Amino acid sequence: MAVTKDSKSAGIRQTYWYFGWLTLLIYLASPNNYLVDISTAYMLKNQLHASPQEVSVFRVLTAIPLYLSFMFGFARDLWNPFGLRDRGFFLIFAPITALAFLWMAFTPLSYQSLFIGVLLMMFAFRFVAAAYQALLALVGQERLMSGRLSALWQVVSSIPVLAGAFGSGWVTEHLQPSQTFLLFAGLALALGLLGFWKPRAVFTNTYDRPQARGSTLVGDLKRLARHKAIYAPVLLIFLFQFAPGSNTPLQYYLTDHLHASDAIYSDFQAIFVGSFIPVFLLYGWLCKRVSLGKLLFWGTVITIPQMIPLALINSATSALILAAPIGAMGGIFAAAIFDLAMRSCPPGLQGTLMMLVESGNLLSTRGGDLLGSVIYSSSPTNGFTYCVIAITVVYALMLPVLLLIPKEILETADGQSSVLVELEVLDEIARSELETSGSDAVLVIEQA
DSSP: OHHHHHHHHHHHHHHHHHHHHHHHHHHHHOTTSHHHHHHHHHIIIIISOOOHHHHHHHHHHHTHHHHTHHHHHHHHHHOOGGGOTHHHHHHHHHHHHHHHHHHHHTSOOOHHHHHHHHHHHHHHHHHHHHHHHHHHHHHHHHTTOHHHHHHHHHHHHHHHHHHHHHHHHHHHHHSOHHHHHHHHHHHHHHHHHHTTOOOHHHHTTGGGSGGGOOOOHHHHHHHHHHOGGGHHHHHHHHHHHOOTTSSHHHHHIIIIISOOOHHHHHHHHHHHHHTHHHHHHHHHHHTTTSOHHHHHHHHHHHHTTTTGGGGGOOSHHHHHHHHHHHHHTTHHHHHHHHHHHHHHOOTTOHHHHHHHHHHHHHHHHHHHHHHHHHHHHHOTTTHHHHHHHHHHHHHHTHHHHGGGSOHHHHSOOTTOOOHHHHHHHHHHHHHHHHHHHTOOOOOOOOOO
16 A cells, blocks of 8 residues: 555656646747737837737737637647657647747847737647647546646746746846747747657556547537536636736836836736745645635635725835735636636547637637727726726626536545546547447436
């Protein structure tokens, strides 16, 4: 028994180690990370003299591949490049992303070149993101550790965000755009090399278990549509990220209205993101002791008033002070929603659902930012306050969405198995096989 426990602990450590490094490189190399996003925003604002609306429109349009992330996720679920599954995507599309960064580094800066380059990088990296999140969800389901992997994901992904938030102001003032793009080309190449790593604890029989079994193109689409658990995570992440006022309007409010330096917005975002980390670590401890249902409910209640302190900002100093409590209030919900998403994936369709959640996340972020810019510009004196009110109203809508989640997904803590969930997985696979074979038989599984 002692040997079994030691082996299990070693496997868990190896899983943490692998996903820790993979997550770090994914978010460092991503063209959607803070360093690239904020740096390009300042290129538009300071060098190309774009207005707030033009910056928001740029962000909305270059994120088109992000809105269609579910298509990349579905491609991941159906395609097996080189017979390597998710590792094949890392080996192909991380180097392609690096080439796009290199093209940007050696192209003269203009609105058109910036737009084309960022769009190309976004497209190539979607395949990498789909493979990463699908693998994370699959391992989380099979090893019953979706909560702990969600906490690990959120903690490690915060590090590049912090680096980007703190560093983007310095990068804007000291580095040429070409130097920034060369740096990220190197990171993307490093990510491609990570595709050769195949730790036993992560990949042994991972694609042979029931949770990994898909069917045909048509069969998978049918299964996805009738899988009731997929809808709540997509709606919740959409509402959570729809925060008009927290991005471009806040940036312009700090720099133009309060006359703060460009670095203040970056510092605010860094403190905001950094304050999530202790709460994510707390979630990693709580998720093994408290059911997901309780964590998700109380996380939602705490999150609803999260952005109200934005209305109290009246100086650069107050912005930095309030950034910490604002961020901390959203930590439990942020970790719980991705825990829920991983638990909710249909068998063999982890990439599709995780990328549906990603699509909702990014579409909401960009759309909320665009709406926030319109609201902010509508009133020179009260525009930012109107943005805060809009965020709070949207967050309150998350509570009724919790009722859409199947109870069996919420009843267990991390590491605990659910007989009902296991039966549903087997039932879905059996029904899919019957439909694929053309049989008229009906499978009935009695549930206690």
